[in-house]
Amino acid sequence: MAYYEDIVDIGGQAKCILCEVYLPDDNNYVDTHINGDQHMGLYVKRIMINNNLVLQHSKPYCLICNSVVCNLEDHIQSNQHQQRMDEIKYMVEKDGAFLEIPTKIAHKESEVHCTICDCTVGFEIKEIKDHIQSVKHKRARAMAVQPSNGIFSVEGTDDDLFCKICQLYFENYIECIFEHVDEDEKHTQTLNKILRLIKGQNITIEKYLTNVAEDKATCNKCSIEVPCNIDNLERHVKGKKHKNA
Ligand SMILES: [Zn+2]
Ligand SMILES: [Zn+2]
Ligand SMILES: [Zn+2]
Ligand SMILES: [Zn+2]
Ligand SMILES: [Zn+2]
Numbered sequence: 001m002a003y004y005e006d007i008v009d010i011g012g013q014a015k016c017i018l019c020e021v022y023l024p025d026d027n028n029y030v031d032t033h034i035n036g037d038q039h040m041g042l043y044v045k046r047i048m049i050n051n052n053l054v055l056q057h058s059k060p061y062c063l064i065c066n067s068v069v070c071n072l073e074d075h076i077q078s079n080q081h082q083q084r085m086d087e088i089k090y091m092v093e094k095d096g097a098f099l100e101i102p103t104k105i106a107h108k109e110s111e112v113h114c115t116i117c118d119c120t121v122g123f124e125i126k127e128i129k130d131h132i133q134s135v136k137h138k139r140a141r142a143m144a145v146q147p148s149n150g151i152f153s154v155e156g157t158d159d160d161l162f163c164k165i166c167q168l169y170f171e172n173y174i175e176c177i178f179e180h181v182d183e184d185e186k187h188t189q190t191l192n193k194i195l196r197l198i199k200g201q202n203i204t205i206e207k208y209l210t211n212v213a214e215d216k217a218t219c220n221k222c223s224i225e226v227p228c229n230i231d232n233l234e235r236h237v238k239g240k241k242h243k244n245a
Helices: 027-035 037-050 072-076 079-094 125-132 135-145 174-183 185-198 206-210 230-238 240-244
Strands: 007-010 013-016 021-023 053-056 059-062 111-114 119-122 151-154 157-163 168-171 216-219 224-227
Touching (some): 013 027, 021 027, 027 037, 059 072, 111 125, 119 125, 151 174, 157 174, 168 174, 185 230, 206 216, 230 240
Antiparallel strands (some): 013 021, 053 059, 111 119, 151 157, 157 168
């Protein structure tokens, strides 16, 4: 076990971040501390929270594997448990990492927090999967990723998203969103060209990117609105009125 991972150096003094106590500057004392009751107690508590183990009839029970645990260390290192934990981590990552798996002792209970739905989800494969696939979560995710890249949810459906910059629909999967925003050449070129055109020109496109109905950019220099597309912006930026404003 990596006992020492919780001992950090703060301004030359050793501190146990698990127990939140400073330790005398003495290596022997560090060993005494990490083998002490307080530290061991919290250490075990954290393992249980991070792996969704609870005490049932004073025996550890794994809610991820639905099995009684004889030896804590053996269980969390077992193939079955590791695979299930990996499956959860993979699901969460693939979804865009909006769910927080309990990692700290501060999480009193083993609950997963969804940062975009602001709700808690049971720390179990099925519950997490159900939440990720729920309409509520998909809608929240579409909202969370949309600002500043022109992606919008579509009224009446949660299956599709709309890219305003490319004027096309695509499936509401986080992979599709990232693929489109990061790798679609037309999308990145168009957006980058618009951003280059307005750079240093006192033109803002926040409204265009965050409001699906807005099709104009605002030129604060001329106090007018300009259709937000490459042609119009280029013409405006190079025009006399803007240059002399
Ligand atoms: Zn400690
Ligand atoms: Zn388990
Ligand atoms: Zn959610
Ligand atoms: Zn696009
Ligand atoms: Zn202007």
